[in-house]
Amino acid sequence: MEETPSIHVRNLSRQFGPVSAIQNVNFTVNKGEVVGFLGPNGAGKSTTMRILSGILSASSGSAWVGGICVAQNPHEVKRKIGYMPENNPLPDDMRVVEYLRFRARLKEVPGRKLRETVQEAMEICDLARTARRKIIGTLSKGFRQRVGIADALLGKPEIIIMDEPTIGLDPHQIQGIRKLIDNLRGKLTVVISSHILPEIERCCDRVIVINRGRVVAAGTSQELRDEFIPGNRFLIELEGATEIAGLALSESGIDAAIIEETEVDEKRSKLVLRIESQNTDGSELIKVLSKRSEFTLLSLAPCEPTLEEIFLAATKRSWEETIEKKHTDPQPEPEKPAEANT
Numbered sequence: 464m465e466e467t468p469s470i471h472v473r474n475l476s477r478q479f480g481p482v483s484a485i486q487n488v489n490f491t492v493n494k495g496e497v498v499g500f501l502g503p504n505g506a507g508k509s510t511t512m513r514i515l516s517g518i519l520s521a522s523s524g525s526a527w528v529g530g531i532c533v534a535q536n537p538h539e540v541k542r543k544i545g546y547m548p549e550n551n552p553l554p555d556d557m558r559v560v561e562y563l564r565f566r567a568r569l570k571e572v573p574g575r576k577l578r579e580t581v582q583e584a585m586e587i588c589d590l591a592r593t594a595r596r597k598i599i600g601t602l603s604k605g606f607r608q609r610v611g612i613a614d615a616l617l618g619k620p621e622i623i624i625m626d627e628p629t630i631g632l633d634p635h636q637i638q639g640i641r642k643l644i645d646n647l648r649g650k651l652t653v654v655i656s657s658h659i660l661p662e663i664e665r666c667c668d669r670v671i672v673i674n675r676g677r678v679v680a681a682g683t684s685q686e687l688r689d690e691f692i693p694g695n696r697f698l699i700e701l702e703g704a705t706e707i708a709g710l711a712l713s714e715s716g717i718d719a720a721i722i723e724e725t726e727v728d729e730k731r732s733k734l735v736l737r738i739e740s741q742n743t744d745g746s747e748l749i750k751v752l753s754k755r756s757e758f759t760l761l762s763l764a765p766c767e768p769t770l771e772e773i774f775l776a777a778t779k780r781s782w783e784e785t786i787e788k789k790h791t792d793p794q795p796e797p798e799k800p801a802e803a804n805t
């Protein structure tokens with residue numbers, strides 16, 4: 464029998480007056496997955512997360528969390544989900560441990576389990592030793608985020624949703640949050656909304672890209688690469704007349720495009736090449752390039768497009784499709800002028 468997915472969303476839409484924040488959003492997140500929910504500002508990430516967490520209702524469509532319909536049973540869903548909102552507001556004058564106990568009581572953690580539940584969440588978030596009795600107002604942004612995540616973990620939710628957990632953090636703090644998310648892998652289903660792409664790429668098993676309220680791509684990084692940026696890429700370093708590299712390749716019948724060129728110094732350049740054929744390991748390139756006397760091939764290595772490039776390609780495609788649809792949709796007939804009554 465198939466396992467019930469942690470999150471299942473069908474044709475979910477939400478209007479705010481004339482603004483369509485999300486339109487017919489569909490996706491599934493399976494148990495134990497770490498999924499990145501990506502989109503530019505205003506794409507509809509927070510709206511989707513808030514509907515899933517039962518704090519905002521949908522205008523139409525449905526969402527199930529752990530097999531429970533959010534619209535019909537938002538209270539039960541709140542027990543299954545730990546939600547860390549964007550810019551998580553925290554009381555500056557409380558101590559970390561006091562605040563988490565307060566939040567655990569609100570989440571109806573039984574009194575006899577309160578101490579143990581708070582301790583466990585603090586340990587996972589590395590707060591127990593260092594920040595347990597600190598006043599929240601004195602904490603760094605990274606530690607404040609940890610408090611937000613510890614709060615979301617209270618009451619052992621099945622799913623944790625974090626809205627922009629690394630925003631405004633320095634690289635050390637980001638690394639700390641990344642480790643924390645790695646620790647959650649296998650224990651919970653994790654959904655992270657962000658527009659910080661390298662973070663998502665490192666942390667997540669799968670990515671859902673949303674743009675202007677619609678899901679425009681979903682899959683593993685590899686699946687998205689194959690769909691949006693097919694072909695193989697190689698990073699090569701040449702010394703000499705590097706400007707004729709393109710000519711050298713086309714003269715040898717290799718269908719390659721130079722998609723990036725960086726000058727290392729006067730004589731040396733690094734080039735990123737895209738080869739249309741999927742079945743090339745680069746040996747053909749080495750043969751062709753090392754034969755030429757105008758330059759020397761110093762190095763060659765395969766390289767993958769970044770999630771940022773995939774994201775740009777996916778959102779660009781959705782823009783183009785929207786524009787194309789506008790042009791091909793039947794236009795309303797111009798209104799007939801009212802007939803004169805004379």
Ligand SMILES: Nc1ncnc2c1ncn2[C@@H]1O[C@H](COP(=O)(O)OP(=O)(O)OP(=O)(O)O)[C@@H](O)[C@H]1O
Nearest residue numbers: 479482483484502503504505506507508509510511
């Ligand atoms: N309460 C609201 N009232 C009116 N419009 C809203 C409201 N909440 C969101 N919107 C609009 O809905 C759209 C989607 O917003 P949402 O906050 O979900 O995007 P987001 O992807 O989370 O963006 P960001 O990364 O900037 O947080 C935006 O156009 C936003 O202005």
